[in-house]
Amino acid sequence: MTEPLKIAMPKGRIFEEAVELLRRAGFSLPPEFDDSRKLIVDAPDADMRFILAKPMDVPTYVEHGVADIGVAGKDTMIEEERDVHEVLDLGISPCYMAVAGLPEYEKTDINPKVASKYPNLASRYFKEQGEQVEIIKLNGSIELAPLVGLADRIVDIVSSGQTLKENGLVELETIVSITSRLIVNPVSYRMKDSRIDDIAVRLAEVVEEDVR
């Protein structure tokens, strides 16, 4: 019997949308997807094994080959810079990365502080802009930082804009738009596994339907 194809799935807000895409593409999915804390679940016909990871860790699982493919936010790929192939823009969980701050923010400080859950992405962005900043890594509630004086600005994900608005912050610059992508391990990619091709083609068809 052939080994099941291993798929790293992001838990959290992308999960439901990714599962919906797979269902629409005609894959039979584990019943445990609906209500379980299990982190490894097999598809009913045992041809696919799903590994449920933190969204930021999906590229890591795929790079190391413990998952052949994965669903990852573009933000996680930019932040983590893992050696993986991006084969399809799934178009799900759209949002964007932005610089935000208090409305009265002015670029005056010598070494301004920027808080973010994405220190690499933020650091690269400001370097490209030719601005020297000190990055402060936080793990969530990023919008708090300028409110309490921990940082002058933040780099964070915006989707509805509600969090910025409710906390009296304004968007200062847009960095990059984000959707979730289908990613593939470089070795699996080179081996041209027909099962990976099949998943990519069937998902592309569903994505295409949504664009039309």
Ligand SMILES: Nc1ncnc2c1ncn2[C@@H]1O[C@H](COP(=O)(O)OP(=O)(O)OP(=O)(O)O)[C@@H](O)[C@H]1O
């Ligand atoms: N409004 C949003 N805020 C954050 N991430 C979003 C948003 N909209 C879409 N996304 C996508 O969802 C992913 C994050 O999912 P989620 O918030 O479930 O995980 P997380 O960042 O690990 O959250 P937590 O640490 O709160 O568990 C991001 O990588 C991004 O691609």
Ligand SMILES: O=P(O)(O)OC[C@H]1O[C@H](OP(=O)(O)OP(=O)(O)O)[C@H](O)[C@@H]1O
């Ligand atoms: O534009 P919006 O629709 O308001 O979404 C953006 C917010 O959502 C995310 O936070 P999340 O809910 O993941 O919580 P966190 O702050 O704990 O990361 C993100 O970090 C923003 O704070």
